[in-house]
Amino acid sequence: MSAVDEDNEEDQRELLAALPYQIWILSEYGKPIFSSCGREDEMSSFFALIQVLVKRYETWENGLKSIQTSGLHIEISFRAPLILCIVSRHPFNLVLQLDIVFNQILSMLSRKSLKDVYEKKGDHFDLRRWLDGVDKRVNACVKGFNEDPVVFSSGFRILPLNCSDREFIVNLMATSINEANLNNVAFAILVAHRQLIAIVRMKKCNLTASDFNIVVNLIETHNSLRDGERFVPICLPNFNQNGYLHAYISYLWEGAGPCLLLLSTSPQAFYDLSKIRIDIEDKMLQYKRYAQLKNSLTQPDPFFIKQMACNELWHFMYKNVQLSQICCSSPEKPYITVEELEYIFRGYFKFSDMARRVNNRVKMFFYQLETFSLFSWITESFELHCIFSPFVTKKTAWMTAENMLKILRKYEKKVFFTLQPGLLNG
Amino acid sequence: MERVLYGKKTAYMMSPGYSATTPKSEFLKLIDLMEYFFVSRPASGRREGFEYQRVMYFNPETENSSKQTDVSGVAEAFIAFTENFRKRAEVVAEYDHRFVKSTKLLEIFVQVENSEYIIGLGLNRQACNEHDYFVHMSSLKALLIRTYETFRLFYGTFSDLFETGKGILMQRLDQFFSHYLSLLRVHQIPLIDLFSGVGFMNMPPVDYLDVQCLISRCSESFPMIKKTLFLYQDKMVEYSVSKNDIIVVYRYLTQHLVQSAVQSELKPVASATYRETETKKFIGKFITGVTEDFIGQEESVDHQFPNVFLSDDNGKMISHALIAYRALNATFCLFVKNEDMPSLDLQELQQSLDSELSRLASNIGDNVSSITRTITSSDIPFHYVYYNPDSLSLKTSFVDSPSDLSNVPLPPPAIYKQVCETFDHFIDTDTEKFAQVCCKADDDWWVVVKKVNGRVLTLFIPSTPTSNITDIHDIVEQIIKSYFLNLFIV
Numbered sequence: 001m002s003a004v005d006e007d008n009e010e011d012q013r014e015l016l017a018a019l020p021y022q023i024w025i026l027s028e029y030g031k032p033i034f035s036s037c038g039r040e041d042e043m044s045s046f047f048a049l050i051q052v053l054v055k056r057y058e059t060w061e062n063g064l065k066s067i068q069t070s071g072l073h074i075e076i077s078f079r080a081p082l083i084l085c086i087v088s089r090h091p092f093n094l095v096l097q098l099d100i101v102f103n104q105i106l107s108m109l110s111r112k113s114l115k116d117v118y119e120k121k122g123d124h125f126d127l128r129r130w131l132d133g134v135d136k137r138v139n140a141c142v143k144g145f146n147e148d149p150v151v152f153s154s155g156f157r158i159l160p161l162n163c164s165d166r167e168f169i170v171n172l173m174a175t176s177i178n179e180a181n182l183n184n185v186a187f188a189i190l191v192a193h194r195q196l197i198a199i200v201r202m203k204k205c206n207l208t209a210s211d212f213n214i215v216v217n218l219i220e221t222h223n224s225l226r227d228g229e230r231f232v233p234i235c236l237p238n239f240n241q242n243g244y245l246h247a248y249i250s251y252l253w254e255g256a257g258p259c260l261l262l263l264s265t266s267p268q269a270f271y272d273l274s275k276i277r278i279d280i281e282d283k284m285l286q287y288k289r290y291a292q293l294k295n296s297l298t299q300p301d302p303f304f305i306k307q308m309a310c311n312e313l314w315h316f317m318y319k320n321v322q323l324s325q326i327c328c329s330s331p332e333k334p335y336i337t338v339e340e341l342e343y344i345f346r347g348y349f350k351f352s353d354m355a356r357r358v359n360n361r362v363k364m365f366f367y368q369l370e371t372f373s374l375f376s377w378i379t380e381s382f383e384l385h386c387i388f389s390p391f392v393t394k395k396t397a398w399m400t401a402e403n404m405l406k407i408l409r410k411y412e413k414k415v416f417f418t419l420q421p422g423l424l425n426g
Numbered sequence: 427m428e429r430v431l432y433g434k435k436t437a438y439m440m441s442p443g444y445s446a447t448t449p450k451s452e453f454l455k456l457i458d459l460m461e462y463f464f465v466s467r468p469a470s471g472r473r474e475g476f477e478y479q480r481v482m483y484f485n486p487e488t489e490n491s492s493k494q495t496d497v498s499g500v501a502e503a504f505i506a507f508t509e510n511f512r513k514r515a516e517v518v519a520e521y522d523h524r525f526v527k528s529t530k531l532l533e534i535f536v537q538v539e540n541s542e543y544i545i546g547l548g549l550n551r552q553a554c555n556e557h558d559y560f561v562h563m564s565s566l567k568a569l570l571i572r573t574y575e576t577f578r579l580f581y582g583t584f585s586d587l588f589e590t591g592k593g594i595l596m597q598r599l600d601q602f603f604s605h606y607l608s609l610l611r612v613h614q615i616p617l618i619d620l621f622s623g624v625g626f627m628n629m630p631p632v633d634y635l636d637v638q639c640l641i642s643r644c645s646e647s648f649p650m651i652k653k654t655l656f657l658y659q660d661k662m663v664e665y666s667v668s669k670n671d672i673i674v675v676y677r678y679l680t681q682h683l684v685q686s687a688v689q690s691e692l693k694p695v696a697s698a699t700y701r702e703t704e705t706k707k708f709i710g711k712f713i714t715g716v717t718e719d720f721i722g723q724e725e726s727v728d729h730q731f732p733n734v735f736l737s738d739d740n741g742k743m744i745s746h747a748l749i750a751y752r753a754l755n756a757t758f759c760l761f762v763k764n765e766d767m768p769s770l771d772l773q774e775l776q777q778s779l780d781s782e783l784s785r786l787a788s789n790i791g792d793n794v795s796s797i798t799r800t801i802t803s804s805d806i807p808f809h810y811v812y813y814n815p816d817s818l819s820l821k822t823s824f825v826d827s828p829s830d831l832s833n834v835p836l837p838p839p840a841i842y843k844q845v846c847e848t849f850d851h852f853i854d855t856d857t858e859k860f861a862q863v864c865c866k867a868d869d870d871w872w873v874v875v876k877k878v879n880g881r882v883l884t885l886f887i888p889s890t891p892t893s894n895i896t897d898i899h900d901i902v903e904q905i906i907k908s909y910f911l912n913l914f915i916v
Binding site: 012013014016017046049050052053056057060061062063064065066067068069070072074087092350351353354357358359361362363364365366367368369370375393394395397398 | 516563858865
């Protein structure tokens with residue numbers, strides 16, 4: 001091996017060893033499609049080896065799933081014609097992460113296109129041509145894996161909002177769309193900070209939490225361009241994995257407000273949808289609580305822990321299992337910055353990974369370490385996860401939890417979306 | 427235990443599980459779950475067209491040669507591939523592993539002897555499900571390592587054998603593993619296989635000091651004795667064998683040597699191996715080297731004792747003679763290097779040991795009966811596993827002698843999975859020295875794991891549907907106060 005080759009190999013090795021987390025996507029024919037470090041062509045030998053190993057197991061009528069050694073976990077998901085791979089320092093929630101990334105790819109291509117592409121174009125086709133912007137989408141997913149406490153809990157995160165304000169928005173969206181005689185809007189969604197504010201939909205359509213996650217990640221990729229309007233095709237795999245909806249994306253109040261998404265079945269609907277947005281903004285001005293509403297949506301009313309009356313409670317996550325909706329407390333000392341929050345969210349993530357591995361048979365859980373304590377209470381109707389100080393006694397934790405349940409039930413209308421969304425014609 | 431012919435001698439093969447009297451449901455035979463097992467030497471298979479030569483041993487032997495080559499080849503591929511993610515300067519553990527999961531199999535590859543050899547084990551997922559066995563990869567790795575170390579105990583390292591001849595290595599591997607694998611058992615609770623530990627004897631300090639005195643006097647009078655091990659019944663009292671070897675040595679001694687000695691002692695007096703002349707003079711006797719029961723290589727030309735390989739300070743394996751002397755219920759094992767054996771006077775040794783050892787054994791015996799095991803008569807039913815990685819002490823209620831049969835029901839199999847997952851997610855981390863987890867799971871059993879300074883106590887508590895964490899907190903405090911008070915003191 002020449003000195004240059006050796007240097008390259010050394011660079012590559014250092015690169016691989018340094019990155020704590022990577023996602024790789026390749027075709028089942030071994031062609032690189034995506035790599036987190038951005039240099040997928042340089043990694044082609046690794047990609048080829050993964051492909052060989054996956055195919056070898058296939059000849060043995062077996063499916064390769066993961067390789068692990070100390071400090072390294074490689075999770076592999078073969079979804080023909082793609083092979084997806086995560087290389088991570090820790091083993092938690094990797095399969096779920098691959099599902100989310102794969103759904104993200106589907107949202108750009110649709111199942112049918114993906115299935116047909118190599119048949120029509122041949123094994124050597126470079127899929128990257130059809131995946132413009134895939135890096136932004138995957139990065140948005142990864143951001144969610146670290147920063148969104150709800151991402152592995154399969155539920156919608158709801159922005160806390162005054163009941164009547166939310167009802168007003170829902171009715172406003174529905175009437176705007178129906179009065180414009182638009183029969184092709186499947187969903188109208190209002191989102192801020194990865195949280196759902198309001199949704200209206202056609203009666204027979206349904207939006208799953210996983211599709212909502214795709215919508216949220218789509219918004220993330222357009223986050224930096226808040227002025228103006230966008231109209232992009234999107235496939236929602238749970239809604240219809242072989243077809244496209246066309247998403248009109250725009251931010252209210254010239255970019256300062258939440259994101260309005262109108263998902264239409266028609267690719268020509270842009271102008272109609274644009275008019276809807278203007279109509280919505282206009283009608284909002286006439287709302288008697290306009291000032292408070294605008295304030296709530298631009299600076300959300302945080303759900304303070306102080307209401308729970310326990311000094312040692314630092315963060316919580318509450319899920320209504322039936323509604324599949326989750327609300328979280330806002331950050332408070334000592335965990336405020338993103339890095340600090342990521343640290344305690346890891347407690348939630350480890351727990352959800354463990355619970356999933358034992359088929360969700362955990363009913364109650366208390367974990368005490370030097371930096372915090374995690375208490376989780378799971379029943380058929382709710383899930384409550386609390387982060388306490390490490391010095392909290394089990395008695396205090398239990399009493400606080402019981403107290404919290406009462407308070408949260410009282411506030412359910414505020415923190416959850418309990419209105420009927422099936423209001424659109426079509 | 428079964429009789430197997432080795433050359434001209436008959437030998438008992440050790441049963442690598444626990445005592446024959448433990449309930450069957452707690453163990454499973456590995457062979458019922460196993461898809462394959464192999465030992466390969468990558469360097470022997472580098473030549474194109476001759477890759478099959480890397481396979482030193484493969485089980486089942488009926489598997490065709492190309493499949494054997496494939497399986498061992500893929501193992502090498504996994505190892506090489508994952509190496510790319512390591513920084514060049516990164517220090518690799520002694521037993522580097524790869525765990526590979528696929529839809530049908532669970533595979534473990536462990537590199538031994540400076541990564542020159544690979545030991546591979548594949549388990550069939552379906553078989554494991556049918557037996558309700560939760561596969562905990564780290565526990566199986568520990569089992570695999572012990573299997574290798576057991577081989578090494580009797581035959582020395584793979585490399586040393588290979589040097590004498592490839593055929594010799596292959597023959598020894600076949601000789602050992604073909605039989606050993608059919609006997610190897612896994613515990614239903616994987617954690618017990620994970621914690622490679624030794625059962626220590628609870629002893630009054632005076633008796634313990636007595637034992638230490640005996641050992642020191644013996645070592646002084648007979649300087650060729652390099653390592654010792656003192657057992658009472660099947661429990662460890664004191665040892666000076668290296669930590670690298672102690673687990674397999676302890677298992678061999680308690681599960682084979684001591685067991686067969688006990689069995690022959692229980693036989694009626696008119697047994698053929700009984701020597702009349704010695705009974706009048708001595709209470710105890712040698713239990714290795716004087717009977718036909720031994721294992722491993724054919725007896726050495728220098729002496730009649732079995733050979734075992736123990737590591738020295740540099741990690742090299744040196745052949746020692748295993749001299750075991752037993753009086754009443756105490757077994758005193760001495761390890762002498764082969765080259766020093768001629769200078770050891772066995773009669774003098776027996777003379778010097780016998781009366782003192784018998785007296786000690788008798789004292790300990792008197793005290794043992796007064797150390798009542800109160801745990802099983804506890805009001806609160808529970809099971810436990812305690813492990814101290816520094817002393818290698820392992821105590822558990824799941825494997826006890828029959829006299830302590832507890833009437834606490836065994837947890838449902840889902841709980842074993844729960845405890846392993848809890849352990850992997852929250853306890854088995856290098857970053858936290860202190861952690862505690864309470865988890866209410868299937869059928870309302872509670873699993874409580876407490877880690878303090880590396881020592882781990884796991885409790886399994888059957889409970890009621892309405893119990894919450896405050897209830898369990900009280901119960902756990904009570905249990906620790908009554909039975910485990912001193913375990914966490916440094």
